[in-house]
């Protein structure tokens with residue numbers, strides 16, 4: 575966010591300090607040596623000085639600029655989505671090293687060509703939700719506790735996961751979830767992030783998985799996710815990249 579005459583207020587995620595808002599002075603001046611090192615979504619080594627209200631960036635050097643990510647509208651839209659989720663779910667100065675590692679590895683997946691952006695984003699969401707205490711239950715009915723069998727199951731955001739066909743009739747916000755989507759989400763949820771490999775998934779399944787997860791995330795955050803609309807518009811314009 576632009577701040578004052580030539581400064582910028584940065585929201586950064588640090589492995590040891592958590593989410594922070596820091597001031598980068600003078601970075602909007604063409605002569606700034608720091609400007610190229612505080613780019614959006616870049617992995618950067620920052621040195622901070624404690625300020626009265628805000629910490630101030632005194633040195634910055636880029637570790638990984640993720641340039642390819644910022645050159646592709648679909649990838650950048652997904653990166654905004656990851657950032658919006660980290661910003662929404664994490665409190666200031668509450669360290670979550672696992673979320674930092676998850677974000678960094680997901681940015682690498684987005685920047686590369688091996689993973690569909692939406693596949694990488696759903697894996698990120700499921701692991702993030704577990705880290706912040708909103709892990710969806712995808713194996714038992716959250717009303718009657720019976721095991722979810724393949725079939726006409728539903729998903730309830732207020733209950734936080736799956737509901738069996740019988741219970742869905744009385745769960746107020748239960749919406750259908752297909753067996754293929756359930757299979758994908760379970761796979762992403764139970765695969766440790768560092769063991770995740772690309773899997774071929776149909777367009778329709780990826781789209782439905784996105785809708786289910788978006789409802790869950792928006793319910794948990796109690797607000798609409800703005801970057802999701804950007805992701806949709808970008809994917810419609812460049813379908814092959816989503």
Ligand SMILES: [Zn+2]
Pocket residue numbers: 715716717718719720737738739740741742
């Ligand atoms: Zn049930």
